[in-house]
Amino acid sequence: MPHGLFMLDADNRILVANRRACELLNLGDRERLKDCHLDAVLRYGVRHTFLEQDQAKQVLKQLDQLMQGMQSRALIPFSDDLFLEFSASRRASGGIVLIFEDVTARVRAEKKILQMVRFDTLTGLPNRDYFGELVSNALVDQNRTGLTGFMVLDVAEFKHVNDTRGHVVGDRLLCAISERLKKVTGDKAIAARLMGDEFVLFFSSESNRRVLEERMRAVHAQMRGIYLASGFTFNISMSAGYVIVDSTDFRLEDMQIKADLALFESKSRERGSCTAFEAEMDANYLDRQKLKTDLREAIETGGLSVAYQPMFLADGSRIECCEALARWTHRERGPVPPDVFIQLAEEIGVVSNITKFMLRQACIDCLKWPKHIAVSVNLSVLDLRNGEIIPIVTDILSETGLEPCRLHLEVTESCLMEEAAKVQTILQELRARGITIAIDDFGTGYSSLSYLDALPLDIIKIDRSFVRNIREDARRFKLLRGMVNLSRELGLKIVIEGVETNDQLALINQYKCADLIQGYVFAAPMPSLAIESLSDTLLKKLSVPKRRNRRTA
Ligand code: C2E
Numbered sequence: 001m002p003h004g005l006f007m008l009d010a011d012n013r014i015l016v017a018n019r020r021a022c023e024l025l026n027l028g029d030r031e032r033l034k035d036c037h038l039d040a041v042l043r044y045g046v047r048h049t050f051l052e053q054d055q056a057k058q059v060l061k062q063l064d065q066l067m068q069g070m071q072s073r074a075l076i077p078f079s080d081d082l083f084l085e086f087s088a089s090r091r092a093s094g095g096i097v098l099i100f101e102d103v104t105a106r107v108r109a110e111k112k113i114l115q116m117v118r119f120d121t122l123t124g125l126p127n128r129d130y131f132g133e134l135v136s137n138a139l140v141d142q143n144r145t146g147l148t149g150f151m152v153l154d155v156a157e158f159k160h161v162n163d164t165r166g167h168v169v170g171d172r173l174l175c176a177i178s179e180r181l182k183k184v185t186g187d188k189a190i191a192a193r194l195m196g197d198e199f200v201l202f203f204s205s206e207s208n209r210r211v212l213e214e215r216m217r218a219v220h221a222q223m224r225g226i227y228l229a230s231g232f233t234f235n236i237s238m239s240a241g242y243v244i245v246d247s248t249d250f251r252l253e254d255m256q257i258k259a260d261l262a263l264f265e266s267k268s269r270e271r272g273s274c275t276a277f278e279a280e281m282d283a284n285y286l287d288r289q290k291l292k293t294d295l296r297e298a299i300e301t302g303g304l305s306v307a308y309q310p311m312f313l314a315d316g317s318r319i320e321c322c323e324a325l326a327r328w329t330h331r332e333r334g335p336v337p338p339d340v341f342i343q344l345a346e347e348i349g350v351v352s353n354i355t356k357f358m359l360r361q362a363c364i365d366c367l368k369w370p371k372h373i374a375v376s377v378n379l380s381v382l383d384l385r386n387g388e389i390i391p392i393v394t395d396i397l398s399e400t401g402l403e404p405c406r407l408h409l410e411v412t413e414s415c416l417m418e419e420a421a422k423v424q425t426i427l428q429e430l431r432a433r434g435i436t437i438a439i440d441d442f443g444t445g446y447s448s449l450s451y452l453d454a455l456p457l458d459i460i461k462i463d464r465s466f467v468r469n470i471r472e473d474a475r476r477f478k479l480l481r482g483m484v485n486l487s488r489e490l491g492l493k494i495v496i497e498g499v500e501t502n503d504q505l506a507l508i509n510q511y512k513c514a515d516l517i518q519g520y521v522f523a524a525p526m527p528s529l530a531i532e533s534l535s536d537t538l539l540k541k542l543s544v545p546k547r548r549n550r551r552t553a
Pocket residue numbers: 309324325326337338339342354355358378379380440441464497498499500518519520521524525
């Protein structure tokens with residue numbers, strides 16, 4: 001029989017004990033047990049030190065409840081290496097049969113599963129759910145008295161570590177950070193990793209706000225500094241946001257939003273800083289939420305429009321292409337800048353609707369312009385997450401009848417960094433259909449140069465930040481020329497963005513930096529109709545010297 005068995009009489013004296021029972025409880029010869037009281041058996045356990053005194057009492061209590069029928073089974077830990085599960089059944093004669101088995105393996109497996117369910121496998125810190133559980137327990141333990149603090153920590157520039165050193169090193173760095181976090185917080189706070197490079201901390205049992213604030217700021221300060229991971233040294237700073245409330249007002253979800261708002265403030269203020277939540281941040285948050293709702297409605301009801309900014313030949317004589325720029329005029333707030341509402345659209349997952357609208361309108365408008373003018377549409381990072389953009393573009397082209405060679409698509413460096421191989425395939429497919437691909441805002445992302453060669457690109461649009469001070473900042477201009485030379489070597493066409501003054505234009509042209517120029521010096525964004533008339537004017541200007549040339553020839 002694999003189970004241990006005791007048959008007891010009405011006074012809990014052992015009538016029968018099987019061999020397995022003696023083995024499991026380490027009781028020696030079973031004949032000796034006959035007529036012994038169950039208490040005596042446990043006392044024997046204490047004497048032979050496989051049970052502590054208190055433990056024996058506990059075991060007896062549990063067995064007692066079992067035998068009285070208060071519970072059907074009892075799981076009893078005898079040591080870390082022995083868990084026995086007992087069940088009892090009453091005999092007609094008044095005694096009891098106790099049956100028990102070794103469930104140590106099952107208990108261990110359950111523990112392991114629980115560990116996996118509760119803790120982040122990479123860092124061993126509690127995960128989101130378990131963190132919530134620990135926090136509610138802590139709040140109950142302290143009877144919801146005093147103040148509590150909640151803090152979010154975000155590793156600054158962590159993506160850069162992943163991009164430059166790879167995910168394995170990134171993971172090791174996260175482990176090193178988690179180890180330090182465990183040490184720094186000890187039992188002063190509950191720490192967890194939420195996702196990626198974001199950590200949360202819960203502080204409780206403090207009556208003085210200033211003291212609590214100092215405790216939290218001290219943790220933030222101790223977390224930054226030098227870390228070693230996979231043989232590399234990293235100087236890490238962490239941005240933090242925190243909120244302090246009365247324990248009675250603590251709602252985890254609420255705290256998370258508030259600490260995130262404070263974190264957002266830290267990030268926009270200064271990398272690695274630590275900011276307390278303030279009520280007005282909430283107002284900003286609500287404001288953004290409202291703007292998101294309005295944006296969703298504007299997209300659905302055709303509230304967006306398109307402006308076009310021409311890209312000219314470097315001498316300004318001709319428009320080659322026009323960039324389609326999204327416009328939204330809010331009924332109360334007036335025009336909302338596109339970088340603002342595009343980001344909102346990305347956050348609420350509707351940016352691909354904007355892209356579709358822009359693509360369709362751009363193709364329709366382009367057909368009204370002279371044949372040599374192309375149109376360029378911006379794609380969002382999210383448009384390139386999957387291959388759906390390919391049929392979207394193809395359908396819109398065939399639906400509107402625009403030749404693919406007149407459509408350009410602009411992608412930013414951040415699009416290319418995400419999942420380089422996937423994005424590369426998508427761009428190749430689009431290019432194979434005759435569409436021109438431009439890389440936008442070039443020079444503002446990381447490790448840009450190494451990507452240039454590998455990607456299927458036709459045009460490079462150098463960001464306007466390289467143009468701003470070219471007169472005053474010789475190094476910046478050198479950098480610009482370096483990028484231009486490299487791009488030419490790679491056979492890319494060069495657009496320089498944001499040229500505002502004649503001075504800048506002259507310098508750019510003196511060194512023949514640009515194939516095309518886009519900037520206020522020639523034209524700001526304008527409606528589609530204005531493009532037609534501007535192009536007309538330019539062509540008329542051009543045709544005068546041309547005719548004269550023909551005559552002389
Ligand atoms: P971008 O793609 O770099 O677009 C060029 C921006 O530079 C436009 O701002 C344009 O008005 C501005 N600009 C043009 N010439 C000059 C100049 O000489 N000096 C200065 N300082 N600025 C100049 P806009 O229209 O506000 O667009 C801002 C950004 O919003 C765009 O930057 C682009 O990233 C995004 N965006 C606009 N429309 C769309 C769209 O339909 N889809 C996506 N995904 N993003 C869009």
